[in-house]
Amino acid sequence: MSIANNNAEITDLELVRKCQKGDQNSFRLLYQRYQYKVRATLYKLCGSELLDDLQQEVFLKTWKALPKLREAKYFSTWLYRICWNVASDHSLSRKRDQDRQQNQIAQAKQSLNTNLGSVNYSQTGLLQLHYQELIELALQNISLEHRAVIVLHDLEDLPQKEIAEILAIPVGTVKSRLFRARQILRQFLQQQGVNL
Template sequence: MNVLANNPAEITDLELVQKCQQGDTNSFRLLYQRYQQKVRATLYKLCGNELLDDLQQDVFFKAWKSLPKLRNCQYFSTWLYRICWNVAYDYGSAKKRDRDRTEAHINQVKESLQTDLARSTNHHQTGLLQLHYQDLIQSGLQNLSLDHRAVIVLHDLEDMPQKEVAQILSIPVGTVKSRLFKARKELRQFLEQQGVNL
C-alpha cells in the first residue's frame, strides 16, 4: 500500500521518514512542507535575516543526506531541530569572527526604527508599535550569546519543553534552566535600556 495515497496531513512523520530512508523523495518533500516554516522561524530567531534562505536550505540538505543514518525515526522533529541548531551554531561561530557586521546590523535596525517612528504620523500607531517591539526583540536576541539565544528561542518562542531543548542542544536540563534565567534577564535589561517598561 502506498503511504502517500492517503491524505498527506494524516501521514505520520515516522511513515514519511521510513519512506525517505528507502529513497522516496516525494516523502521528503512532504516533510519539508510540514517543517519549513518552523525551521525558518527558528533560524530567523537564532541568526537573524541575513542568509536565511541559505541556512534553511542547508538544514534540509543535511537532513536529507543524514536521514539514512537516523535510527530513532519517531524523534524526527527533535533530530531536525538538532540539525537546525548545528547550522545556526556554525553560522554563529563564523559570524563571531566578524562582530563589526553584527553591530552595524543592530545600528541599522535602530536607525530604521527611528525613521519609522518619525513617519508614524502617516501610519496606524498600534501596528507601528507592534513592529517596533518585534524589531527591538529581534535586536535584543542578537545581543545575546548564541547559547543563550538558542534556549530562549526554543523554549520561550517555539514553546518547547525544557527536556526537548536539552536534547536538541545536547546539554543537561539544569543548564537549560540556568541559561534561560540569564537570557531572560539580559533580554529584559536590553529592552529596558530601549525604553520598554516591563
C-alpha cells in the same frame, strides 16, 4: 478524500521510513511540513542574513543524514538539532568574519577601537524600532547559547527536556540559561525604555 488530506494523515515516522528507502516525495512532504518552523527558528537564531541559504543547508543535511537516523519517531527533535548545528556554525563563521572586519577597521582608524566589538552590522541605520524589532535586537545581543534556549522555549514552545536533547546539554543547564537569558533581555528592554 483529497490527496492533501491524505498527506496530512501520514505521520512523520511513516514519512521518515519512506525517505530512508530513498523516497524523495516523502521528503518533500516533510519539507512542506517543517519548512516554516525551521525558517522561523533560524530567523530567531541568526537573523535575516543568509536565511534562505541556512534553511536550504538544514534540509540538505537532513536529507543526507536521514539514512542514519535510528529513532525516526524523534524526527522533529533531530531536525531542531540539525537546525541548531547550522545556526551555531553560521554564528561562529559570522563571528570570525566580524573579527576580521573589526581588525581591518581598527588598523585603518584606531579611534574606532572602542565599542567595535558590540556593533551589530545588520541593525545599523535603523532610526525607529518598534517592539518586535527591539526583541529581535535584544536576541542578537545575547550569546547564541542563551538565544537558542529562549528561542526554543519561549518562542517555539518546546519543553525543556526536548531543548536539552536538541542542544545536548543537561536540563539544569537549560533552566539556568533560560533564567539568565530572560534577565539579559529584560535589562536590555528596560534600557530601551520598555517598561516590563
